[in-house]
Amino acid sequence: MPELQLPVAIGPLAIFRQGPEDLLIKWLDGHHAVFPFDYLRKSCPCAGCGNKHGHEAPKEAESGGCGSEGCGDGGCGSHQQGVLVQGASGPSDIVSLAAIGRYAVSFTFGDGHGTGIYSFEYLREICPCEACASSRQAG
Ligand SMILES: [Zn+2]
Ligand SMILES: [Zn+2]
Numbered sequence: 001m002p003e004l005q006l007p008v009a010i011g012p013l014a015i016f017r018q019g020p021e022d023l024l025i026k027w028l029d030g031h032h033a034v035f036p037f038d039y040l041r042k043s044c045p046c047a048g049c050g051n052k053h054g055h056e057a058p059k060e061a062e063s064g065g066c067g068s069e070g071c072g073d074g075g076c077g078s079h080q081q082g083v084l085v086q087g088a089s090g091p092s093d094i095v096s097l098a099a100i101g102r103y104a105v106s107f108t109f110g111d112g113h114g115t116g117i118y119s120f121e122y123l124r125e126i127c128p129c130e131a132c133a134s135s136r137q138a139g
Helices: 037-042 120-125 130-138
Strands: 013-018 022-027 032-036 094-100 104-109 117-119
Touching: 022 037, 022 120, 032 037, 037 104, 104 120, 117 120
Parallel strands: none
Antiparallel strands: 013 022, 022 032, 094 104, 104 117
């Protein structure tokens, strides 16, 4: 298993991989929180996942609709569930990270999904730390 290198200090935040399942995000204002990979995967804001800020309606990606010959007979390996990208330890494992301009990052997960663009604002919004969670509930 190759050691994963994630870039740090992107825009207004710094991102570190912390252990096998967590990402530590530090904002420049001193706030920091641990985001489990699984949490980030579920919070994917892309249209395919159907997440909209705070609206929890995860939709399973369509499966079996690849249309290529052999697909559906088990012959199309790239469209089967459970197929992980190289180096991933699970479907929610973050295998790479890219800066999107100066306002967002995108993650590629172990299941190959990588179309979600997580703006810094969105990441802050879904911050799972106690302080942010309690302030969301209060609001
Ligand atoms: Zn998505
Ligand atoms: Zn927080």
